[in-house]
Amino acid sequence: MKNIDMLLVYPKPGKDSPLQLTPLSILYPGALFESQGMRVAYHDDRFDTEESLIDLIKHSKEIGVSAFTGFQCGEAARILKLAKRLNPEIVTGVGGHHARILPDQVQAEPFVDKVWPLPSYGEYLFPFKPHTEIHFKRTDxxxxxxxxxxxxxxxxxxxxxxxxxxxxxxxxxxxxxxxxxxxxxxxxxxxxxxxxxxxxxxxxxxxxxxxxxxxxxxxxxxxxxxxxxxxxxxxxxxxxxxxxxxxxxxxxxxxxxxxxxxxxxxxxxxxxxxxxxxxxxxxxxxxxxxxxxxxxxxxxxxxxxxxxxxxxxxxxxxxxxxxxxxxxxxxTPYPGSPMFDDAVNGVGGYPKFTPPTTMEGWAQLRLMQTPIYWITGLNFRMDNTKKNFPGEDWKIIEPYVKMAQSKWKSRDVSEFPCEEVERLIERQFEKRRIAAEQEASKEQK
Ligand code: SF4
Missing domain, CATH: 3.20.20.70 (Aldolase class I)
Structure with a gap:
């Protein structure tokens, strides 16, 4: 039986974000739908399991995902495709920043039935209720x-x-x-x-x-x-x-x-x-x-x-x-601003930018994290670097920090082993995740 009117899903916003912020972009619209008498369920893909998502999809009439332009779009697309596969009757929708700036492109996706294009939904309501408390408790x-x-x-x-x-x-x-x-x-x-x-x-x-x-x-x-x-x-x-x-x-x-x-x-x-x-x-x-x-x-x-x-x-x-x-x-030329048009038109010698045409295409854009990003970060974001490589682990990142410092001094920001650094950081996140799981299972015993 389909006893959920609206399933709202917050897809993972990135591969390695250290912050797990409260998913307000599904909680406010959820409060709005609830105020209209709908039965709403919430799924936060950073915390909730795939099994629970599958179960919710099977019992829902409609599913809405929130997506910011970039990585989260790809996750949103994956979830909506899964929903259509498991429950072909389900109505699928996309909201959030990406739907606001590219409503027609999102609507053209074969797995999207509707788009919520307004800047906000239900933000005058208070989304903190006994059944949404968990989404505040477990997040930053x-x-x-x-x-x-x-x-x-x-x-x-x-x-x-x-x-x-x-x-x-x-x-x-x-x-x-x-x-x-x-x-x-x-x-x-x-x-x-x-x-x-x-x-x-x-x-x-x-x-x-x-x-x-x-x-x-x-x-x-x-x-x-x-x-x-x-x-x-x-x-x-x-x-x-x-x-x-x-x-x-x-x-x-x-x-x-x-x-x-x-x-x-x-x-x-x-x-x-x-x-x-x-x-x-x-x-x-x-x-x-x-x-x-x-x-x-x-x-x-x-x-x-x-x-x-x-x-x-x-x-x-x-x-x-x-x-x-x-x-x-x-x-990164994200649409919705005059400078995006400059990038597309190649103003000032900018290499003409061809925008992706699908949500998955936008997810693959990784233009932000380039040599200058890592060189600056390893020089001036010691707070993050020390958090990511505590104690003995510092030795893993130290050679890259030294390289970044020397490159900054000589104003040489054209090349840097970005992918190596990204992989090291991903490994540190994975290590932390495993340690946290082991800690949690010890506490349960
Ligand atoms: S970048 Fe400019 S327009 Fe955008 S939020 Fe900041 S001050 Fe406002």
């Missing part, structure tokens, strides 16, 4: 205090109006989850946690974002919960840093993108220049908050000289802010 807590980002960075597909959640609701919801799920750390997934203007039925409003962070922080201090989030460089004023420290923030990320003034202001239209990044670094240093400085290399229009400016700025950052963590991602 993730939560939103606001939605959207109104800026117009040319490489970004996230832009949408900023919508803050009511501070009273944030307080009530965080306390309710904390009481049952007992977390001590939360990652705020807001793209831009400290924006200050929004529009509702009553028109435009401007808020004091420093006070808002303090207000949210009061809840977090009461609960003894620490957190990380994303902010724009110009918002990191001394007052904001003070407020973040008060609010128990321990880690914050800024999208720097480039160290070249012209590139930042004119080509990607970041809305600020290099000075804003430097001021943010000076304001945050010594505060106790570790800042993650995120850069992107090899975008259409970027010259080797501009990339060298980025590397110079990074050297300045790590000298100025000793708690800095830095990543350079290689640009």
């Amino acid at each position: 807590m993730q939560y939103f205090t606001s939605r959207g980002c109104p800026f117009a960075c040319r490489f970004c597909a996230l832009r949408s109006p900023w919508e803050p959640k009511d501070a009273g609701d944030i307080d009530r919801e965080l306390r309710a989850i904390h009481e049952k799920a007992g977390f001590d750390y939360v990652s705020f997934a807001d793209p831009n946690i400290a924006y200050d203007r929004y529009k509702d039925g009553g028109g435009w409003h401007t808020i004091d974002s420093v006070s808002r962070i303090r207000q949210i922080g009061k809840t977090l201090r009461d609960l003894k919960v620490f957190w990380d989030g994303n902010i724009r460089s110009p918002d990191l004023t001394p007052e904001m840093v003070e407020s973040l420290v008060y609010a128990n923030c321990t880690s914050i990320e800024i999208g720097c993108e480039s160290g070249n003034e012209y590139f930042l202001r004119n080509l990607i239209k970041k809305g600020h220049g290099v000075e804003a990044i430097k001021t943010a670094a000076k304001n945050i240093r010594g505060s106790g908050i570790s800042m993650m400085y995120s850069f992107i290399a090899n975008m259409p229009g970027e010259t080797p000289a501009m990339l060298r400016d980025t590397m110079e700025l990074i050297d300045w950052i790590v000298d100025t802010d000793p708690a800095a963590r830095v990543s350079i991602y290689n640009y």
Whole structure:
């Protein structure tokens, strides 16, 4: 008997992600379907078994998967094909970022019956219920205090109006989850946690974002919960840093993108220049908050000289802010932004990009993790490298760290044994997974 109206599945988001964030992209839509009287079941492919997925598929009328462009698309496709094979009557659907930016392409897949193309479903509801508690308890807590980002960075597909959640609701919801799920750390997934203007039925409003962070922080201090989030460089004023420290923030990320003034202001239209990044670094240093400085290399229009400016700025950052963590991602042309069109059209000498036409095709794109990504990571993400290679295992990665350091110094970022490093890290994850399983089975005995 098909006694489940809607089965919502969160496919694995990557091969080796150390973070296991709360699968909000199925929990909010689930709350919406439940509010419409549907019987909803949830499957998180990072934790739940294939046997349980098969059983749920056999008993479901409809299945929906959430997919972000990239690896997760391939997993989503695999699960929907499995569903059609096991239960040919089942209605299949895709939601999430990928369905939003490429609805027609997703709809054209032979194993997809429908697409949910809106940016959000049910996000005004509270998805924490006794039967969803497990999805909060076993994951790294993730939560939103606001939605959207109104800026117009040319490489970004996230832009949408900023919508803050009511501070009273944030307080009530965080306390309710904390009481049952007992977390001590939360990652705020807001793209831009400290924006200050929004529009509702009553028109435009401007808020004091420093006070808002303090207000949210009061809840977090009461609960003894620490957190990380994303902010724009110009918002990191001394007052904001003070407020973040008060609010128990321990880690914050800024999208720097480039160290070249012209590139930042004119080509990607970041809305600020290099000075804003430097001021943010000076304001945050010594505060106790570790800042993650995120850069992107090899975008259409970027010259080797501009990339060298980025590397110079990074050297300045790590000298100025000793708690800095830095990543350079290689640009990947994801649709939904003007820069994607530049990549397709080969603007500025960019090798013309031919976009994949299927979900599985998007899953195979691995453009982000290139020599510059690993060279920067092994230089400036010691936090991750030390976590991945603790104690005696350090010897395994040490030669690659030394190679990365020497390459960074000589500004030689064209080649690196990326696949070897990826394999080593995968092996470390596997080792950790086996150790955790052995530990769990010991506890059971
Ligand atoms: S890159 Fe960041 S600041 Fe720019 S539009 Fe996207 S979310 Fe907003």
